[in-house]
Amino acid sequence: xxxxxxxxxxxxxxxxxxxxxxxxxxxxxxxxxxxxxxxxxxxxxxxxxxxxxxxxxxxxxxxxxxxxxxxxxxxxxxxxxxxxxxxxxxxxxxxxxxxxxxxxxxxxxxxxxxxxxxxxxxxxxxxxxxxxxxxxxxxxxxxxxxxxxxxxxxxxxxxxxxxxxxxxxxxxxxxxxxxxxxxxxxxxxxxxxxxxxxxxxxxxxxxxxxxxxxxxxxxxxxxxxxxxxxxxxxxxxxxxxxxxxxxxxxxxxxxxxxxxxxxxxxxxxxxxxxxxxxxxxxxxxxxxxxxxxxxxxxxxxxxxxx
Numbered sequence: 001x002x003x004x005x006x007x008x009x010x011x012x013x014x015x016x017x018x019x020x021x022x023x024x025x026x027x028x029x030x031x032x033x034x035x036x037x038x039x040x041x042x043x044x045x046x047x048x049x050x051x052x053x054x055x056x057x058x059x060x061x062x063x064x065x066x067x068x069x070x071x072x073x074x075x076x077x078x079x080x081x082x083x084x085x086x087x088x089x090x091x092x093x094x095x096x097x098x099x100x101x102x103x104x105x106x107x108x109x110x111x112x113x114x115x116x117x118x119x120x121x122x123x124x125x126x127x128x129x130x131x132x133x134x135x136x137x138x139x140x141x142x143x144x145x146x147x148x149x150x151x152x153x154x155x156x157x158x159x160x161x162x163x164x165x166x167x168x169x170x171x172x173x174x175x176x177x178x179x180x181x182x183x184x185x186x187x188x189x190x191x192x193x194x195x196x197x198x199x200x201x202x203x204x205x206x207x208x209x210x211x212x213x214x215x216x217x218x219x220x221x222x223x224x225x226x227x228x229x230x231x232x233x234x235x236x237x238x239x240x241x242x243x244x245x246x247x248x249x250x251x252x253x254x255x256x257x258x259x260x261x262x263x264x265x266x267x268x269x270x271x272x273x274x275x276x277x278x279x280x281x282x283x284x285x286x287x288x289x290x291x292x293x294x295x296x297x298x299x300x301x302x303x304x305x306x
Contacts, residue, residue: 017042019081020090021073021107026054026066028092028163033063039087041066044076073107074115074251079193081119089116089126093165096135108139113146114187126181129160131169136177148185154178194252197279200287200306201270206299208260208267211241217293221285224249228258228286238262242272243290247282256283258290266302269294 018036023029023043033041043066045051051070058066069076097105108128116126126149130136143149156178161170169176214231226247234240240261247254257272269291271283284306291301 017081017086018088018090019044019077019086020092022046022091022094023054023068024050024092024164026050026057028090028160029054029066030057030061030063031159031162032090033058033066037065039065042076042080043068044073045070046072072251072253074112075194077116077119078191078251083118084121086116086120086124088124089120090160091126092129092160092163093131094128094135096130096132098132098134103138106135106138108135108142110142110146113143113149113181114189115191117146117148117183117186118189118191120183122183124183127160128179128181129156129166130177131165131174133175133177136179139181140179143179143181146187148183148187149181150184152180152182154180194250194278194280197281197284198305199271199273199279200284201268202287202291202301202305203263203266203303204269204291204294204299205266205302208240208294208299209297214243217289219285219289221249221281224282226282226286226289228290234259234261236261245286247280247286249280249282252278252280252282254278254280254282256286258286260290260294267299270305 018032018039018041020029020041020043023045026043029041029043043054045054045068048070051068055068069080091108094107097103128139140151143151156176160178161176166176211231217228219226219228224247226245229244229246232242232244234242238261240259243258245256245258247256254277256277257274258270259272260267260269270287271277271279277283287306295301
């Protein structure tokens with residue numbers, strides 16, 4: 001039920017699909033799953049604690065038509081959802097990022113709407129429910145400005161007010177706002193899934209230098225940036241180093257470990273499997289830089305696999 005991107009083929013099953021962004025403890029998701037047992041539902045949530053609570057609920061209630069992804073909505077939308085496969089998207093009580101300097105972090109911006117249009121079936125909808133009037137108005141303006149959605153603002157359906165936060169805020173007498181964004185056109189810009197690469201690595205000969213100090217290094221590549229932050233000696237008999245690397249590329253942010261360590265075939269330099277990283281263009285760029293840097297320290301490349 002929990003999707004790990006490196007362990008599943010793309011896209012998800014081709015049944016009519018619903019997407020819920022930010023499902024919290026999963027009670028609304030479970031309700032929709034019971035209403036539409038014939039639909040495949042993808043839930044996306046950034047909080048690991050919420051994912052664990054929702055999975056426990058789904059298993060307890062015997063719900064089998066929900067898949068859960070722990071991560072960012074844009075990445076899931078791009079890589080887990082086939083073009084024109086979504087019938088409906090639910091966004092209940094998203095973080096409104098109310099400070100002006102944080103406005104760029106809001107999900108429902110025109111760029112998101114344009115990309116969403118490529119994954120919605122004709123006439124597909126995004127349904128927003130919120131208690132934040134300013135964000136409600138902001139989302140409407142962004143949806144219309146995208147040029148691919150029309151917007152209506154009916155009262156929120158009662159079952160949308162059954163989420164954890166809605167029940168809490170009902171007791172406080174808060175006002176709720178609702179909007180329906182209906183697809184009327186589609187962004188023509190291609191938005192394919194991020195390409196995946198074999199684990200980039202190289203075999204080298206020579207002796208690893210003593211790294212008493214490692215300077216943070218920024219590696220720029222088309223589409224993003226990789227930052228090698230620090231080097232740490234491996235606490236293993238064979239020795240070696242780990243390089244903590246922060247990578248930002250389109251729709252994806254990763255913290256990964258690169259490694260340089262002795263192996264049976266020579267000095268291995270490449271991506272460590274720790275934390276189930278995704279092998280992307282950014283990872284490849286970071287490995288290429290590290291191999292080149294080690295060449296500058298006197299090591300020689302025996303074999304490249306990137």
